């Protein structure tokens with residue numbers, strides 16, 4: 001079995017990160033999803049402890065002060081952070097842990113965890129991106145415009161990522177991420193001693 005690692009997925013609002021991650025997790029029961037804490041208010045259909053841990057600003061500041069976040073960022077007027085203990089315990093057990101986080105958070109992890117894998121999810125076109133944010137119907141016009149403007153800034157960071165995946169058809173995007181995971185599991189650095197293993201128990 002390969003060592004555990006962090007799988008980071010970022011992309012502009014409306015690209016389909018939530019949709020693609022959900023489908024990926026349904027098809028791959030062994031991947032663990034990291035539930036972030038946020039000061040954003042829940043959307044219709046979102047549940048506490050499923051999509052996010054919905055907390056207030058005071059609690060967020062307390063967690064930050066206690067060094068409870070692996071990374072954290074201020075995105076589209078709200079705070080978001082990844083609870084550290086849960087994620088690191090799972091990685092240390094050998095699990096793949098999926099983090100759906102913004103580019104600022106991804107860069108913080110890049111500087112501290114060399115074993116992490118970075119995937120940038122792209123929309124097929126900017127027009128389709130706008131359509132998807134509007135179609136989702138969860139934001140005010142002001143929030144939609146802010147997210148769309150931020151999309152252009154976020155795209156500047158694609159060069160910092162290891163892989164890009166275009167979310168045209170959901171199933172194709174999921175298959176691409178599965179291919180990335182498969183390749184990453186075969187990295188020599190994710191196995192402690194391949195030669196010894198082959199000699200003692202064969203290469204399988």
Ligand SMILES: Nc1nc2c(ncn2[C@@H]2O[C@H](COP(=O)(O)OP(=O)(O)O)[C@@H](O)[C@H]2O)c(=O)[nH]1
Nearest residue numbers: 013014036072073075080081082100101102105
């Ligand atoms: N840095 C960081 N970003 C997060 C975290 N959780 C979610 N995000 C990002 O925050 C942004 C806003 O997320 P959300 O409010 O769910 O809105 P959406 O992008 O419109 O679906 C997205 O780019 C998420 O990937 C986190 O724990 N840390």
Ligand SMILES: Nc1ncnc2c1ncn2[C@@H]1O[C@H](COP(=O)(O)OP(=O)(O)O)[C@@H](O)[C@H]1O
Nearest residue numbers: 013014015016017018019132136167168169170
């Ligand atoms: N491949 C796709 N084709 C068409 N619509 C999509 C696709 N992926 C996601 N969507 C839709 O686009 C909207 C935004 O998706 P969502 O997963 O909420 O994006 P994000 O989490 O990146 O903000 C949702 O209404 C979703 O159903």
